[in-house]
Amino acid sequence: MQKPLILITNDDGVEAAGLRSLIEGARSLGELLVVAPDGARSGMSSAITSIHPIRLNKIRQEDDLTIYSCTGTPVDCVKLALDQLADRRPDLILSGINHGSNSAVCVIYSGTIGAALEGCIVGIPSLGVSLDDHSPSADFTEAVKYGRIVAEKVLRDGLPRGVCLNLNVPNIPDVKGLKVCSQTRGYWAKEFQSAQDPNGKDVYWLTGEFTNQEPENVHSDEWALSHGYAALVPMQVDMTAYHALDPLKKWEI
Amino acid sequence: MQKPLILITNDDGVEAAGLRSLIEGARSLGELLVVAPDGARSGMSSAITSIHPIRLNKIRQEDDLTIYSCTGTPVDCVKLALDQLADRRPDLILSGINHGSNSAVCVIYSGTIGAALEGCIVGIPSLGVSLDDHSPSADFTEAVKYGRIVAEKVLRDGLPRGVCLNLNVPNIPDVKGLKVCSQTRGYWAKEFQSAQDPNGKDVYWLTGEFTNQEPENVHSDEWALSHGYAALVPMQVDMTAYHALDPLKKWEI
Numbered sequence: 001m002q003k004p005l006i007l008i009t010n011d012d013g014v015e016a017a018g019l020r021s022l023i024e025g026a027r028s029l030g031e032l033l034v035v036a037p038d039g040a041r042s043g044m045s046s047a048i049t050s051i052h053p054i055r056l057n058k059i060r061q062e063d064d065l066t067i068y069s070c071t072g073t074p075v076d077c078v079k080l081a082l083d084q085l086a087d088r089r090p091d092l093i094l095s096g097i098n099h100g101s102n103s104a105v106c107v108i109y110s111g112t113i114g115a116a117l118e119g120c121i122v123g124i125p126s127l128g129v130s131l132d133d134h135s136p137s138a139d140f141t142e143a144v145k146y147g148r149i150v151a152e153k154v155l156r157d158g159l160p161r162g163v164c165l166n167l168n169v170p171n172i173p174d175v176k177g178l179k180v181c182s183q184t185r186g187y188w189a190k191e192f193q194s195a196q197d198p199n200g201k202d203v204y205w206l207t208g209e210f211t212n213q214e215p216e217n218v219h220s221d222e223w224a225l226s227h228g229y230a231a232l233v234p235m236q237v238d239m240t241a242y243h244a245l246d247p248l249k250k251w252e253i
Numbered sequence: 254m255q256k257p258l259i260l261i262t263n264d265d266g267v268e269a270a271g272l273r274s275l276i277e278g279a280r281s282l283g284e285l286l287v288v289a290p291d292g293a294r295s296g297m298s299s300a301i302t303s304i305h306p307i308r309l310n311k312i313r314q315e316d317d318l319t320i321y322s323c324t325g326t327p328v329d330c331v332k333l334a335l336d337q338l339a340d341r342r343p344d345l346i347l348s349g350i351n352h353g354s355n356s357a358v359c360v361i362y363s364g365t366i367g368a369a370l371e372g373c374i375v376g377i378p379s380l381g382v383s384l385d386d387h388s389p390s391a392d393f394t395e396a397v398k399y400g401r402i403v404a405e406k407v408l409r410d411g412l413p414r415g416v417c418l419n420l421n422v423p424n425i426p427d428v429k430g431l432k433v434c435s436q437t438r439g440y441w442a443k444e445f446q447s448a449q450d451p452n453g454k455d456v457y458w459l460t461g462e463f464t465n466q467e468p469e470n471v472h473s474d475e476w477a478l479s480h481g482y483a484a485l486v487p488m489q490v491d492m493t494a495y496h497a498l499d500p501l502k503k504w505e506i
Contacts, residue, residue, distance in 0.1 A: 045298035053456035203306035234497035244487035
């Protein structure tokens with residue numbers, strides 16, 4: 001039987017330690033095609049590049065492992081891999097391991113999650129994996145362990161149509177287990193630090209503080225993470241607010 | 254009574270005809286604060302800029318209308334406006350009018366919709382408006398008319414928590430009416446044209462064809478648009494696939 005084909009990308013770039021850890025963790029699961037940005041693309045969400053062309057650079061080719069870097073966004077990487085590089089339809093897309101969590105509303109901004117959503121749009125089971133540690137020298141052991149557990153389940157059972165997975169792993173040596181969660185309601189506040197450039201012109205650095213609007217919700221991903229669990233959130237690409245359809249019908253003309 | 258404060262942005266840039274049309278259409282609705290990208294930011298989704306600082310440039314100030322350009326993304330524009338520029342909380346955020354539709358799965362990639370979602374995250378009623386015509390010289394008359402109708406309803410009635418609106422208007426002179434719709438299921442295929450740069454190196458241009466996976470669904474936004482109606486989709490920032498929570502619970506460890 002042919003090995004599963006697994007497409008891997010991330011948003012921290014092809015040199016990131018989290019990507020290397022994910023590749024090592026996934027090697028025994030199948031044939032790996034890695035297409036990752038040539039540098040950091042954090043916070044790129046589902047951005048696509050249409051104003052200029054994108055380039056690919058093959059940087060490694062060995063048995064069951066091919067690695068390309070790409071000048072585009074994480075979503076561009078997935079699109080290019082599927083359209084130009086993969087010799088068959090991947091069985092799974094893995095995105096990560098992100099340096100830093102992508103829980104709660106961060107899913108909206110995350111390039112890691114953008115890549116997983118892209119897989120979902122075209123019907124390929126997809127999983128984003130993030131570790132709640134921004135350090136370049138973070139220990140990815142537990143994130144690899146849980147990422148692999150979930151990836152194996154996805155390869156075996158598949159996922160419902162239109163659904164992908166967002167896995168966040170806390171930065172502790174002994175994660176307590178895996179919890180299936182909902183996306184925590186919250187927002188970022190106090191977002192900018194103003195500064196001046198060397199010419200005295202005002203500039204603004206994005207920073208900010210996360211406000212959790214449901215800290216007591218034991219079913220939310222923030223709760224799971226802060227209590228030592230890996231948090232698995234099923235996400236959907238259909239963003240329709242179905243509960244709002246009927247109330248809005250009265251606006252029809 | 255104080256006039257409503259309306260924050261306006263877009264993803265085609267501060268010089269775009271669609272933005273100018275929206276500003277003119279919204280002027281009598283309240284005080285306008287416009288913060289728009291200094292150039293095209295199509296396809297930027299909910300991308301944010303954190304790797305370098307952002308700059309603002311005030312380019313117009315008159316009674317009830319202030320316009321800034323910003324070096325960041327549409328979401329950066331909303332964040333900066335709320336954090337640094339608005340003297341009170343806006344009553345409404347308008348994003349657009351986009352040159353080209355943002356229906357179906359395009360909401361995932363659209364900077365216009367990214368800006369509306371950003372407003373929604375912080376609890377401000379938000380509306381993205383798009384015209385199904387990419388031409389720089391498109392006629393925005395009908396899009397302005399329907400955008401204004403919906404904006405007035407939002408100012409009067411508000412929106413449910415966690416919900417924003419996506420309005421797409423067909424490119425015809427007499428739009429038949431307004432339909433409340435769901436996001437059409439579909440995907441983009443045949444996405445890249447390969448070419449060579451002047452040095453003979455391969456490059457890839459994003460292009461592609463949209464595949465509608467539910468062309469018969471009379472409740473979908475693609476159906477409404479192709480049948481001459483303005484399509485209004487309520488969108489939510491909570492991307493949790495609630496129907497998938499129970500089936501996944503068996504994966505918990």
